[in-house]
Amino acid sequence: MFDNIQPVTISPRAAEEILKIMQTKNIPDGYGLRVGVKGGGCGVSLLIGFDKQKETDIVYTISGIPVYIDKRHTMYIIGKEVDFFEGEDARGFMFVDPKEAVKKG
Template identity: 70%
Template sequence: MFDNVQPVTISQKAAAEIKKIMETKNIPKDYGLRVGVKGGGCGVSLIIGFDKRKASDMAYEISDIPVYIDKKHTMYLIGKEVDFHDGEDARGFLFTNPEDGKVSG
């Protein structure tokens, strides 16, 4: 059911927040975390949300979370990590590149 090599990772902080959301916001049991891109032309934005698996998806399980990525989006996501920031200035999910420490998307 799941593919082997994962293009993205999820930090422990983000995994805990995702699981909390899935439990408290009545996300259906057959849904997983959708990681992808939107946009085009001048650039793309990285996105996350909750969705059912589609035929064009690659599926992974990361920290007991089903993760779905459209095959066409994989090249934009390789090496990215989903992280969660909870500070006084802002709160939310963000994408980082653990290799160089940069934030993207």
Template identity: 55%
Template sequence: MIIENPITITDRAAEEIKNILTQKKVPEGYFLRIGVKGGGGCGGAAFTLGFDKEKETDMSYTTKGISVVIEKRQMMFLIDLEVDFEDRRDERGFVFNKKNAQ
């Protein structure tokens, strides 16, 4: 099922994802999977990124040339999420921001 972009990927994050796809030689037909892990306790949910094949239980869309899949049952936790990439002197990695967090 194709939907509008529920998750935003910044230009920096898109560039890094494309670099990983090339460097790691991710096979054709794999999507960027954005998900949520956990959610119980004080720590809350942790967002995850990986590469995977599309499943029947997924929603998919393309943004900035990247094919993305999200498990339908996780969608409510991921709407309005922004995936960014930071490259600082002491740390480097993907960062997840909720755009409409209150």
């Protein structure tokens, strides 16, 4: 019933970078993008990386990228978007809340 609802989205810029990494960094077949949390209670930080699918995962395909999310982590990432930032001093992936960006804009 909820199979088409994705708790997290990936910006076009982040998707392009993720696909590039998967192709150029020899990410093994069967691996996808893991989106989740580290820590617990008030000290939760969001994380992304490449991993194999686990039994407790919810699996989505976003922009051709297999995305694995542990069912227990879903409530922490609902509504977040993975984006990619590239500036003079830093570059990398970050989580943004598209709803907050709309409120500020």
